[in-house]
Amino acid sequence: MGTTAASAPEEMVIRLEKLRPWLREHQAEAERQRRIPQETIERLDEAGVFSLTTPKRFGGADFTTRELHDIYRALGAGCGASGWMVWAAAGGNLWGAAFADDVVRPVYEPVRAGNRTFAVGGTSRRMTGTARRADGGWLVKGAWPFATGSIHASHGFLAVFYDETDDAKVGMVLVPKDQLVERDDWDAMGLAATGSQTVATDGELFVPDERFSTPQRLAARVAELTEQGTGPRRGGLPRSLVTGTGVALGMADHAMEVFLGGLGKRSIPYSPYTNQLDAPITHLTVGRVHSRIRAAGRVADAAVAELDRYDRQGVDLSEDQTVQMHTDVAYVWDACASAIETLFRACGASAMAKRQPLQLIARNCRAGSLHAAHNVDTWMENLGRSLCGVDLGPASTSVLERRS
Structure with a gap:
């Protein structure tokens, strides 16, 4: 089916109910692997689940709050960790609206199973990266823990502080995951299978201006897309x-x-x-x-x-x-x-x-x-x-x- 082919919500719930025995049978193995196994990802993809993690303007699902809630409940009844991973990737995907379409579109176009992006934003400098100005972009450095969805994604939205003295100066950069180091350090007592590892840069990483954004730009862009009828739902x-x-x-x-x-x-x-x-x-x-x-x-x-x-x-x-x-x-x-x-x-x-x-x-x-x-x-x-x-x-x- 592929992640860009959005199913009707009722059909997706039915598919997840049929998939439930498989998800339950493989929960323990997923915990041992500390990630959602690739075969499970492929089966979820066949059920259309990853259309939830793709913006509407790129062919993703545009479900109501009720429809999303019911899908997550059906998924959680099969495997809570799988449900958490899909939900987290879908929520962080809002940041796709903060960048120009010609920058973000290629992230969602390749045919592959799984979520395309993950998003990480810490509550302190200790959990977030930094960025400093460079010619044509930014030099980014840091480590981002709890990167749920990063194992199966191709790109990450990473929070960065770009002023050493002002914590209000915070932005988000869009970075290909193959430019990051995956630390494989997620080993938790619960939700271990979510693979919520730390991702980090190896020294400073150059990020061009078009892949840098801010909450202010996100708000303005969401308002613009909403006016056009292609934005995310309110809330x-x-x-x-x-x-x-x-x-x-x-x-x-x-x-x-x-x-x-x-x-x-x-x-x-x-x-x-x-x-x-x-x-x-x-x-x-x-x-x-x-x-x-x-x-x-x-x-x-x-x-x-x-x-x-x-x-x-x-x-x-x-x-x-x-x-x-x-x-x-x-x-x-x-x-x-x-x-x-x-x-x-x-x-x-x-x-x-x-x-x-x-x-x-x-x-x-x-x-x-x-x-x-x-x-x-x-x-x-x-x-x-x-x-x-x-x-x-x-x-x-x-x-x-x-x-x-």
Whole structure:
């Protein structure tokens, strides 16, 4: 099918449901490899998934928030790490609008399986590169950790500070990946298969002016493309994060399926119950977990519907609405991770074995909830400050969130 042939969203969900047994069977191997295996990438490509990571004006999918959310939920129910990788690559792809079309178009034209680009922007100079002026461009230097999607991409959008004294002077450069060093240092307790390695320059790397941009240029270019009817849908980063809750909910769906599938096959040692299905605590656990996942889904559904309504009306989020969206996302991730962990504990010591899928699902979802953009304590505090009328103050954010 190829990544530039966008399928109807319903068809893509059906294909992912058919692919689900394969994804589940190969989750453990993907974790051992610390990357999504190439064969899985090719199967996802056949399902049309990588049209999500290509801009609409280059033939990519232009789905609503609801459609994206449902696709990520179907993908997360098969392999949470695969869902995370596709979602992250699609979100960072917004930076493709910051550059002239004749610069970006060749990135998306080659026929190959997988995402074309990845994007990395740190919250500090320690996690981001630097750039200094040179004749006709910039000399870029640095290392960028957590480069999700970099293994299968051909190009990267890399954040750079271009003023030694002013942290507001931050830009983004478009760099072919073959000009970067891949450190293969991603070895995490969860989402290990995302291959979120560090990429770095080998000394200083020359980047021509046409491959350098800024958040201000991105905002102006998005407005221009929107006026022409070829721009991304409204919502920016909050919309990307809301669609990503589908990955968390998909993992929670998988965990519940695994737990219910194992009932009647085990006892509760040191208790009167030779069959776990007979124990009232089992019924209580299932009821509570089901309700927690359902509640998380309703929170996500409300955010999805709100974003799609704003998109139809041509309305942008206010600052307070953006904080609420971030908090909703953090709540969903934490609720799903907690629900899965409850099921994991209810399975007893046998669930610790690596051959049992529940331990991997639990680690993957909790790892996703620890991402800075998903941290429930941070966003509950931010929401509380907003509701109490307390100035939020300047936030430490990545380059992807800096406003013009």
